[in-house]
Amino acid sequence: MLRLLTGTVLALSATLGLAQEAQFLHVTKSVEINAPAADVWNRVKDFNALNTWHPGIAKDEIIEGKNNEVGAVRLLTTGDGGQLHEKLLGFDAAGMSFKYGIIDEGGPVSNYESILKVEAVSATTSKVIWSGSFTPNNSGPPPAAGAENVTPTSVFESIYQAGLDNLKKLAETK
Numbered sequence: 001m002l003r004l005l006t007g008t009v010l011a012l013s014a015t016l017g018l019a020q021e022a023q024f025l026h027v028t029k030s031v032e033i034n035a036p037a038a039d040v041w042n043r044v045k046d047f048n049a050l051n052t053w054h055p056g057i058a059k060d061e062i063i064e065g066k067n068n069e070v071g072a073v074r075l076l077t078t079g080d081g082g083q084l085h086e087k088l089l090g091f092d093a094a095g096m097s098f099k100y101g102i103i104d105e106g107g108p109v110s111n112y113e114s115i116l117k118v119e120a121v122s123a124t125t126s127k128v129i130w131s132g133s134f135t136p137n138n139s140g141p142p143p144a145a146g147a148e149n150v151t152p153t154s155v156f157e158s159i160y161q162a163g164l165d166n167l168k169k170l171a172e173t174k
Helices: 002-010 037-044 152-172
Strands: 025-033 057-064 073-078 083-092 097-102 109-120 126-136
Touching: 025 152, 037 109, 037 126, 037 152, 126 152
Parallel strands: none
Antiparallel strands: 025 126, 057 073, 073 083, 083 097, 097 109, 109 126
């Protein structure tokens, strides 16, 4: 998972086989968790704590601004040393959601924005929805014949799913 996160998000542009004109893409993943929404929100709400529940992130630190305040910038470091900068674009404690974007330039995607939201399904069950939108950058050659065609959509689906699966495991373990 760590290799997938670093190798594809940070270096995906070298392996994409996309059409010449970039298209706006969307990814949404969700998971139902057997825990109250407030408890799940308490696990995910800190912008500088992705590493506490996502298995692909080794370190998460605020390098500009203050945690959970719009404008804060976090530096994510993966287990194999890859790094990514993200900026907090919105934070709604009452609505149990926050919005952020990747601010690194020249990567495999641009205009990346994501929303993480926790919703109550019942008093003891919640749903976490992680969605993102982005434009792929077409800066690399198409994959070699027989090679896996890794798309930005499949990469973000894998990243979101790994995080949500681990969050469910952590939240449901007492």
